[in-house]
Amino acid sequence: MVDLDELSDREDYPKVEDALERGISDSNQGAILEDQEYQLVVDCNALSIDIDNEITIIHNFIRYKFKLKHPLLESRVHHPIDYARVVWKIGNEMDLTLVDLKACDRALNLDATKKMLLEFLKRRMGYIAPNLAAIVGSAVAPKLMSRAGGLGALAKMPACNVLLLGAKKTNLSGFSTASMQSRIGYLEQTEVFQSRPPSLRPQASRLIAAKATIAARIDSIRGDPTRIAAKNLLEEISKKIEKWQQLPPARLPKPLPIPDSMPKKKRGGRRLRKMKERYAQTNTMKLVSQMKFGVPEESTLGNRAVKSIRQRW
Structure with a gap:
């Protein structure tokens, strides 16, 4: 049996909930904040990861209980919160002994708490x-940190994995994959990605992922709170994208030949002498081709052996 209240029994859960209910004023963002507030933000980020794990456990519990009645529902609804909403809706019209609505309520409450945490972050x-928020935006940065497992885990993650954070799995059973787009996660919600033409978006997403990884590593050691590094990274992104959009240089017209010009005589030179030496007849080949004068030589003509006399001229 799964303990649905395991997360609520933790000591830090009510502390973080109380801090979120009180809220922190945004008027002193420019001032130097205390380490206690920074630790609260870190705890909120860690708690959002635990909420995701708890939602996964509850989703498995609901799916195990509900698949006896509707075994095909899990193949139709993939998201855990959407699955809990569907079970909660149709649970009132079925036998309640087969549906645990307490687990559905718990999953929905955890999802609401997670949204409140993301809004606070x-x-x-x-x-x-600050640098990561300047690159990807203040709305995408907490999603990346929450999915990666914190700012430290995001800083250690390679750019190819950052690109796939938040990517949804597409179910193309029975359909062609020719028009399927590349998997891009939360980075497709950034302003830099949305403001580019569709032909350059795959390249731009990889570039944003690389620069976001660098910004996360700077923020993990709190190296540049003034966002100067983020401004330099944004300038590099804009310069590279502008270079991609430039047209290739035009082909120069082929010049006309000089009038009344005769073709040059290609005489022998060092290259031609080297080629003649390379393909010249060797001494061994000369010895093989030697023969005695007036002596018959055996040769074959089809299936018959004949004798011929070759003469030296």
Whole structure:
């Protein structure tokens, strides 16, 4: 039996909930904040990861209980929160002994708490990760940190994995994959990605992922709170994208030949002498081709052996 209240029994869960209910004023963002507030932001980020794990456990519990009645529902609804909403809606019209609505309520409450955490992190991104927020935006940065497992885990992650954070799995059973787009996660919600033409978006997403990884590594050691590094990274992104959009140089017209010009005589030179030496007849080949004068030589003509006399001229 799964303990649905395991997360609520933790000591830090009510503390973080109380801090979120009180809220922190945004008027002192430019001032130097205390380490206690920074630790609160870190705890909120860690708690959002635990909420995701708890939602996964509850989703498996609901799916195990509900698949006896509707075994095909899990193949139709993939998201855990959407699955819990569907079970909660149709649970009132079925036998309640087969549906645990308490687990559905618990999953929905955890999802609401997670949204509140992400909203709080969105407001405080300018303090915890200023460079990352400047690259991807204050709305996308907490999503990346929450999915990666914190700012430290995001800083250790390669750019190819950052690109796939938040990517949704597409179910193309029975359909062609010719028009399927590349998998891009939360980075497709950034302003830099949306403001580019569709032909350059795959390249731009990889570039944004690389620069976001660098910004996360700077923020993990709290190296540049003034966002100067983020401005330099944004300038590099804009310069590279502008270079991609430039047209290739036009082909120069072929010049006309000089009138009344005669073709040059290609005489022998060092290259021609080298080629003649390379393909010249060797001494061994000369010895093989030697023969005695007036002596018959055996040769074959079809299936018959004949004798011929070759003469030297």
